[in-house]
Amino acid sequence: MSFNVPKSDKKRVVIVGGGFGGLQVANRLKHSDFQVVLIDRNNYHQFPPLIYQVASAGLEPSSISFPFRKIYQRRKNFFFRMATVRSIFPEQRILQTSIGKISYNYLIFAAGTTTNFFGNKDVEEEAIPMKNVSEAMGLRNALLENFERALTCASEQERQELLNVVIVGGGATGVEVAGALAEMKNYILPKDYPDMDSSLMQIYLIEAGNRLLAAMNPKNSSHAEQYLREMGVNVMLNKMVTGYENHRVQLKDGSSIATRTFIWVSGVAAQPVGNLGTEFLGRGGRIKVDEYNRVTGLDGVFAIGDQCLMTADEDYPNGHPQLAQVAIQQGRLLAKNLQRLEKNKELKAFHYRNLGAMATVGRNRAIAEFSKIRMHGFVAWLMWLFVHLRSILGVRNKIIVLFNWIWNYVSYSQSLRMIVYARKAKEVQEREKRLSSQHWGKDLLSEGAD
Ligand SMILES: Cc1cc2nc3c(=O)[nH]c(=O)nc-3n(C[C@H](O)[C@H](O)[C@H](O)COP(=O)(O)OP(=O)(O)OC[C@H]3O[C@@H](n4cnc5c(N)ncnc54)[C@H](O)[C@@H]3O)c2cc1C
Structure with missing residues (x-):
């Protein structure tokens, strides 16, 4: 090649x-x-600040991604290679x-x-990361599958494991995903699964430090914590995760939490x-x-x-x-x-x-800091919506995201809750296998470069 x-x-x-x-x-x-x-x-540019909304079924991946070839159509002296x-x-x-x-x-x-899994192999193998749209789709499918299985599983213990969600990392991503999942629990589960007790779903947000949003002002950290607690999230501070075994997240203090949805957004x-x-x-x-x-x-x-x-x-x-x-x-x-x-x-x-910096905590509430100005609550949330909408690439994407947000806001219901797995064509699978087995070492330097 x-x-x-x-x-x-x-x-x-x-x-x-x-x-x-x-x-x-x-x-x-x-x-x-x-x-x-x-x-x-990838053959597309993505917009990470809204990835958590893809994971929580509020947006489709295509609304926050944009193909490079479209961005650079008709551009001279430009080449994209995947x-x-x-x-x-x-x-x-x-x-x-x-x-x-x-x-x-x-x-x-x-x-x-x-x-960054900080060298913890157990965690790396078992946890669900959320750094890009593909991982966000993996998380969304895992969540929705676990809800389906929770309805039909045989034991109470397994049901609780399937309904517990553990998020590790109390930065902006952890806070935002915890807020979005709490909304799912409060507004969607009771409607979609009327024959399941939605109060069984427990969301844990675990942070090793003594406050959430460590990069922001401590007062804003307290607001975020208070918002999440009001939404029913179990915020656990000063807790260090040491591993994951037999569907249990292990903590340094010797305790553990049962879960089959173990989300890791703790470091990069x-x-x-x-x-x-x-x-x-x-x-x-x-x-x-x-x-x-x-x-x-x-x-x-x-x-x-x-x-x-x-x-x-x-x-x-x-x-x-x-x-x-x-x-x-x-x-x-x-x-x-x-x-x-x-x-x-x-x-x-x-x-x-x-x-400045911002983070949203569910509908109507956000935290924002601009130099010495600090804000929280509804006005901060409106600013968050505006700033993020403005930053998404492409008019089509802006319109779709805005429409989705209005729809979700009015109806209290994200409409994208399908479990869909992508299947790679055999040709693509085989090519990937071939490429990953090739050795790209110094010896190849004898061949010319483009
Ligand atoms: C879930 C999430 C939420 C976030 N929210 C916010 C927010 O609200 N506000 C904010 O300011 N920041 C936020 N960030 C951080 C922000 O996204 C990053 O700081 C920013 O994207 C960094 O830009 P970059 O160009 O350095 O890298 P990126 O935007 O990450 O781009 C890296 C590109 O390199 C490509 N790539 C990676 N590895 C390879 C490779 N080996 N070979 C070829 N290509 C490769 C990737 O596909 C990607 O397109 C968030 C990040 C995440 C993950």
Whole structure:
């Protein structure tokens, strides 16, 4: 397999990852003199802040995803390739991927993060992560299947295991998914399963620290906790999960909770780049960069967004928070800096402009912080709706999401509760098997790169 990207007299910028950051770079290089190659393991851009609504059957994956090929229709000097990154050979300026090699003049890592299980193999094998739309669909199917099985199972113990949901991680994602599931319990279960006692469904939100939303103001953490408790969520603070065995989540204090829906949203680590040595990596496996997002020690290589760690911004000596705005702002500046480089102009250093943080807790309530302004309740919720709707890519998606929200708000009922599993065609399965068994090592460097 090969990239089949034509060689041209233009310099080539290869971007790995079409998330918030990667997309900004690609968009902002539209009128530049570069050839741009965007690589992503999916053929679509996704909008993570609403993934929890896909998991709780409030939105379809297609409403928060957008195909790259549609975004870049009619774009000149631009190539998208669906591939996964394997390794980098910086001396030759070559990137190795699942579909072959590509040479670059400038390479940008913008591949975001993956779920961090902190080395706990039990948890990794058993827990359901929720980092992308595909995992969110896995969670939605598991939840709905467990409800169906709870109606027909033989023992009370199994029924309780099927109806208990344990969410580990009290950050924004944990809080939002707990709120959405509490609404499911309160409004949907009684209607959909009139012959099942919906009060049996118990939702546990477990956090190792002493408050939820640790990145926000403590007063807002208390509001979030109070909202969730009012909705019936069992918030458990200062509790550390140590494992999962026989359908029970084990806690460090020796106690355990029975569940077959064990959701892990407790931490992230940067997406690894096969052979990138530890000297290039910092906390959480993030690639170390300077104030211009240049990877320290690799010529022509940059990293942005969640995947990078910049400690040069004086307001953020431990690195920036892993938020969409950081990736977007870094992507925008890097596109400008690449063009400045070509003109031998001085590069501009990155300073994060904090636009605030938000989290929603079910219908009508949210928490928001903008610099010194703090808000909670209905007004914060309206702002949350507005900000998120504005940020979703594509007019069609905005309309569908808005329609779904209005429908769900008025009817108290998400209408997307089908259990659907995707089945891959044999041809696709076999190709994936072939590609994953191939060895992409240094020996392949003897072959040419596109
Ligand atoms: C559930 C959830 C909710 C969130 N909610 C919020 C929120 O409300 N507000 C907020 O500011 N932030 C939120 N975040 C964080 C925010 O999504 C990230 O900070 C942001 O997406 C980072 O942008 P990025 O460009 O660095 O990476 P991403 O947007 O994650 O994009 C990475 C891209 O790289 C691709 N990729 C990954 N690995 C490879 C590989 N090996 N090869 C090729 N391609 C690869 C992926 O498919 C993806 O398209 C949330 C995150 C999650 C998971």
